[in-house]
Amino acid sequence: MEHHGESQGHHKSYLEGGGIGSWLTTLDHKRIGVMYLAATMLFFAVGGIFALLVRLELLKSGPLFSPDVYNKFFTFHGAIMVFMFIIPIIPAALGNFFLPIMIGAKDVAFPRLNLASYYVFIGGALLAFLAIFFGGVDTGWTFYTPYSIRSATSVILVTMGVFVMGFSSIMTGLNFIVTIHKLRAPGMTFHRMPLFLWAIYATAIIQVLATPVIGITTLLLVMERVLGIGFFDPKLGGDPILFQHFFWFYSHPAVYIMILPGMGIVSEVITVFSRKHIFGYKAIAYSSLAIAFISFLVWGHHMFVSGQSAWANFLFSILTMLVAIPTAIKIFNWTATLYKGSIHLQTPMLYALSFIFLFTIGGLTGLFLAALSVDVSLHDTYFVVAHFHYVMMGGTVMGLLAGLHYWWPKMFGRMYPEIWGKISWAFVFLGFNVTFLPQFWLGKMGMPRRYHDYGPEFATWNMVSSVGSWLIGVGFLMMFIYFLWSLKRGEKASSNPWNGKTLEWQLSSPPTTHNFDHVPTITEGPYQYGVLR
């Protein structure tokens, strides 16, 4: 790859200069990315505390908190993790930071819109958090009607928060699509883009096309409570299943907003830590678009037992199984990339491999749930909870952690401590499996989700699961500490500690404010390993 951006010694890094004010008003995509990272990680910690509280209640049968309090705990856990952490974090934090750099641009297409998206996000989050002080919410993160119309808790605040955060998600997605279409450096064709960007691009399409629907849904729910419009209220002639259709028309594609960027990161990390060109570049790239496309056609699989027609069930079941195809294409190509690669097992790679392992379990159990007859028995049991967490935490969060460790040296110019990275990985990986694997058995045994208590037959596995949650907690605590520690004390990072081939590794660590002194010209694909030069 030809480049002219090396002589940057006298330039200031994007981290230097200016006080807090210059950060808060910055238009630099890297600083905005870092601010997103800080905010979403904070929300992750809060959501994590709620998760620990949920598991604490379920440690033993018999109430520790009151049932109402428990309902609020799992609602906050779900709503915070979904809307404030897992949807925004990879695109808005890592995507913001690396997308312009990876296509050889100075910034995203609309820097002011980018900053606005950040404040809109924070505003929406604060609105939702306000609910904590006004009685909380107990509907679950899905806000199903008619209960969400009648619940005496602060449903309006939280749904308005979701509505506002939706705008932020749309702004980010729109910005990324335009940036990728219009700001690629000379020679950076679509087929020379790193796979992370293909994933971010597919994600952005979903953000733009699906988010407005949750916008109108939450708006209607608020109107339902304020004006009693009755669309979703059977008492007034409305239809609660219609709400489920509206909700899942966004929220199912949204799970691909969550997973696709994680898959993108894994594509980067697997190839770099195998020091080998990715296997099946185009297949991985287009499978991201295929997943984005199919994601819009499967929402009905959340309503197999809600009273949907048998034909609709049948169709949604088949369509849902189709998702397995592009997903399997990715898994097989990653595995093939590993084959005969020179594998380096540093922390990012450990997380990327964990992704492949855990996400495969999550994906395959998804097929159980897509099968109609099996779903009737497993619906609303802990099997669903386990499946979801294997996909979201075993998938997205592992991908995120791979990316965070992989790009940390580039973002902050410091290495994280490798040994602590591995210890913390061991806690997270083991803890994760100890927590969620038993939930598959619990679900199979028939334990329903969202109950604050359970019968004696479920006691053993629930205790195991709760102990697992503490292991995860310890792992993350370590990680938070060593990441913060490394900001000041970590070993200084070279510009390319992993021998990466994509554009960001040709910049200094951390990059300068303007990324490139001269616009780079790209002459070859992103993963040129094994080429003598």
Add this chain to the structure above:
Amino acid sequence: MTQHVVAEHFESAEQAFEASKLGLWLFLVTEILLFGGLFVLYIVFRGLYPELFHEASHHLNRTLGALNTVVLICSSFTMALAVSRVQHNDSKKAAGLLLFTFLCGLTFMIVKYCEYTHKIHEGLLPGVHFSFTEMAHPKAPLFFSLYFMMTGLHGLHVLVGMGLIAWVLIRTRRGDFSSQYFTPVELTGIYWHLVDLIWIYLFPLLYLIG
């Protein structure tokens, strides 16, 4: 006339214009999906209660609805002319046309205000607030929920559009735009056409089906 400076992360004014335009089209897609939710509700409930929609549309004022349709179509025409005038360096005429477009928007809102006042007076209100006695259909409130949600959200868009038109009007009079740089006028124009287009669907679906 002030020279417009291209933001430094763009290579050229052309690239900046193309980017802004693509961004706006994507935004319009999100608008269509936002309204799409309401149109889906319309389809569902009209499918369930066709006779209700038939009856209820007689309680909307067709004359005022038609008047507003004409007003908005006119405004779209003058908006398009304004964009063309700016592209031909004729800021003076453009400003006049933008002012006319703005006044059309205002007329639309005033007519809408009269319609709303009348409906509120008669008790033709959404959902639980419905108190009109001359409609027998038990699901009558649902239609008016739809009417107010759809026209209300549309009205909000008209207001936003008026704000944007006022903003480009001020900037046009200040001489910010020329054949070299007219992005905000063009984008406002495209947005305004969408607002117009949505009304063109709302009018027959709500007023004319009876």
